[in-house]
Amino acid sequence: MKVVRLISFVAVVLVLTTATIAQEGHPLTGTWYGDFGSSSAKRNDLTVILKWDGQSASGLVNPGPGAVPIKTVRMDVKLGDGRAQGQRGGENAGPPIPPQFLVHFEVDAKNKAGGMDHFVFDGKVENPVAGNRTIVGSWTCGNQKGDFRLRRM
Amino acid sequence: MDTWRRDSVLFVPGQPAIIFDAEGEGSIVRIRFTKNVFTLLTVLIAMLALVASGYAQAPQQGQQQGQGQRGGQGAQGQGQGQRGGRGQAAPSLPTPRRADGKPWIGSFPGQKPGRWNGGPTTLPQGQLDKIPFQPWARAAYDQRQIDQFEPHTRCKASGVSRQFSTPYGTEFVDVPDLQRIYILDMGGPNSFRIIYMDGRPHPQNLSPTNYGHSIGRWEGDTLVVETVGLNEKFWLDTRGTPHTSKLKFTERFTRPDMNTLQYQATIDDPGAYTAPWTTNVFTMRWSPNLDPFEYICQDNNYGPELMLGSQSEIDNTKFFVP
Numbered sequence: 001m002k003v004v005r006l007i008s009f010v011a012v013v014l015v016l017t018t019a020t021i022a023q024e025g026h027p028l029t030g031t032w033y034g035d036f037g038s039s040s041a042k043r044n045d046l047t048v049i050l051k052w053d054g055q056s057a058s059g060l061v062n063p064g065p066g067a068v069p070i071k072t073v074r075m076d077v078k079l080g081d082g083r084a085q086g087q088r089g090g091e092n093a094g095p096p097i098p099p100q101f102l103v104h105f106e107v108d109a110k111n112k113a114g115g116m117d118h119f120v121f122d123g124k125v126e127n128p129v130a131g132n133r134t135i136v137g138s139w140t141c142g143n144q145k146g147d148f149r150l151r152r153m
Numbered sequence: 154m155d156t157w158r159r160d161s162v163l164f165v166p167g168q169p170a171i172i173f174d175a176e177g178e179g180s181i182v183r184i185r186f187t188k189n190v191f192t193l194l195t196v197l198i199a200m201l202a203l204v205a206s207g208y209a210q211a212p213q214q215g216q217q218q219g220q221g222q223r224g225g226q227g228a229q230g231q232g233q234g235q236r237g238g239r240g241q242a243a244p245s246l247p248t249p250r251r252a253d254g255k256p257w258i259g260s261f262p263g264q265k266p267g268r269w270n271g272g273p274t275t276l277p278q279g280q281l282d283k284i285p286f287q288p289w290a291r292a293a294y295d296q297r298q299i300d301q302f303e304p305h306t307r308c309k310a311s312g313v314s315r316q317f318s319t320p321y322g323t324e325f326v327d328v329p330d331l332q333r334i335y336i337l338d339m340g341g342p343n344s345f346r347i348i349y350m351d352g353r354p355h356p357q358n359l360s361p362t363n364y365g366h367s368i369g370r371w372e373g374d375t376l377v378v379e380t381v382g383l384n385e386k387f388w389l390d391t392r393g394t395p396h397t398s399k400l401k402f403t404e405r406f407t408r409p410d411m412n413t414l415q416y417q418a419t420i421d422d423p424g425a426y427t428a429p430w431t432t433n434v435f436t437m438r439w440s441p442n443l444d445p446f447e448y449i450c451q452d453n454n455y456g457p458e459l460m461l462g463s464q465s466e467i468d469n470t471k472f473f474v475p
Contacts, residue, residue, distance in 0.1 A: 024304060024385045024386050024387065024388075025385030025395060025396060025397040025398065025424065025425070026289060026293075026385075026397060026424070026425075027289065027293060029385070052397065052424065053424075054397060054399050054423045054424035054425075055423075075289060077288050077289050077291075077292035078292075079288075079291060079292055079295060080292075080295050080296075080299075082295045082298070083298065083299075096298070096299050098295070098296055098299050099291075099292035099293075099295045099296050100292075101289070101292060101296075127300075128293070128296050128300075129293075129296055129297055129300040129302040129393075130300075130302060
C-alpha cells in the first residue's frame with residue numbers, strides 16, 4: 001500500500017513539475033489535461049504530455065503507473081495569409097486569415113478484456129498563442145467515436 | 154507672473170519696481186524702472202533674450218528624454234540634435250574606450266549613466282520570406298501577428314534580443330575587473346543578464362532559463378556574445394519570432410561612435426528553423442544622463458485576468474502595456 005502511495009505521489013509530482021515548465025515554443029509542447037467521451041454524460045479523464053525534439057513530436061498518455069506511450073503524434077499546419085491584426089490588405093480584405101494547427105495522435109491502450117484498443121484522435125489547437133491553449137477534436141476507436149477537449153496546463 | 158500683472162507699471166515711469174518672474178528658469182528678475190525710454194528698451198530686449206534662451210534649450214531636453222526611440226533600422230549615422238528637423242546634426246563624439254583600448258559598450262566612468270534605445274522589434278525585418286522557418290514556426294509567427302499575446306507584456310523576463318526593445322531602454326554595465334558585463338532592462342520585468350567575459354565555457358546540462366547563459370569575447374572592436382540554455386517562455390522580439398530551447402543565439406555589438414550601437418544576431422535553432430540565419434544590422438541610439446529607476450511591471454496593470462497562464466481566451470481588442 002505504501003508503495004502504491006509512493007508511486008502515486010511521484011506521478012503527481014512529475015505531472016505538476018512538467019506543468020510548471022510548460023513552454024511557449026512549439027505549440028504542442030507541454031502537459032495537456034481534459035477529457036474524452038462518446039457523449040456529454042460519458043466522459044473519461046485524459047492527460048497527455050507532448051514534446052517536440054526539433055524534428056518530431058512524441059508523447060505519453062496518462063502519466064504514472066498506467067502510462068501509455070503515444071504511438072504516433074504529429075502536427076500539420078495550414079498557413080494563413082500572414083497578415084497582422086488590423087494591418088495591410090486594404091479595407092475590404094476582412095480580418096486576417098489565421099494559420100491552423102491540426103493535431104493527430106494515436107494510442108494503443110489495454111481494454112478490460114486484456115486486448116488492445118486503438119484510439120485515433122484528430123483535433124485542432126485553439127488559441128495557439130495562449131499559454132493555456134486547447135486542443136479540441138474528435139476520436140474514434142473501432143466503431144466507437146466521440147469528442148475530446150484538452151487544455152494545456 | 155501674477156505680480157507682474159498686478160503691478161503692471163512697465164509703462165508708467167517713476168514707479169518703484171517691476172517684479173518679473175522668469176518662468177521656467179528658476180529665478181526672479183527684479184527690475185527697478187527709471188524715467189527714460191532707454192531703460193524700457195533694455196527691459197524689452199532682456200525679455201526677448203530670455204524667451205529666445207528658453208526656446209533654444211528645448212531640443213536638448215527632448216534629446217535626453219526621447220533620443221533613440223525613433224532610431225531603429227536605418228538610423229545609422231544620425232547624430233545628436235537631429236530630431237525634429239531643427240538644425241543640423243552635431244557630429245557624434247568618438248567611441249569611448251577603456252584603458253585596454255576596447256570600447257565601453259555602455260556607460261563608462263566619468264560620465265553619468267546612459268541607456269540604449271531603439272532595439273530590434275522584428276528580427277526578420279527585411280527578409281521575412283527568406284527566413285528558413287520550419288512550417289510550425291512560420292505558422293506560429295503568423296499567428297502571433299494576429300494575437301500579439303506576448304509574455305514580455307505580462308512582465309515575463311525576455312532574453313537575448315528582446316531585452317533591447319524593452320520600454321525605457323537598456324543599460325550596459327561593463328565591469329572589466331570582474332570580467333562581466335551586465336545588461337539591465339529598465340521596463341518590463343526590470344531584470345538583468347550577465348555576460349561572462351572571463352573565457353569560461355558554457356556549463357554542461359544547463360537548466361533552461363529566460364536569459365540563458367551568455368559568454369562574450371572581443372573580435373576587434375566588436376563584442377560577440379553567445380547565449381545558450383534559453384527556455385521557450387518568451388519571444389525573441391515584439392513581433393513573435395519563435396524559438397525552442399535548442400537555440401544558440403549569437404549577438405554582435407559594435408559601437409562605431411559615442412551615440413550608436415550596431416546590433417546583429419545569428420539564430421541557430423534546429424528546433425524551429427531548417428538552417429541558421431542572421432538578421433540585418435539594427436542600430437540603437439544612446440540616451441545620455443539617464444539613471445536607472447525603479448520600475449514595477451505590475452503597476453497600472455488593469456487586466457490581471459488576462460495575464461499569461463490564467464486567461465481563458467484572447468481578447469484582441471485590448472492592447473497590453475507593460
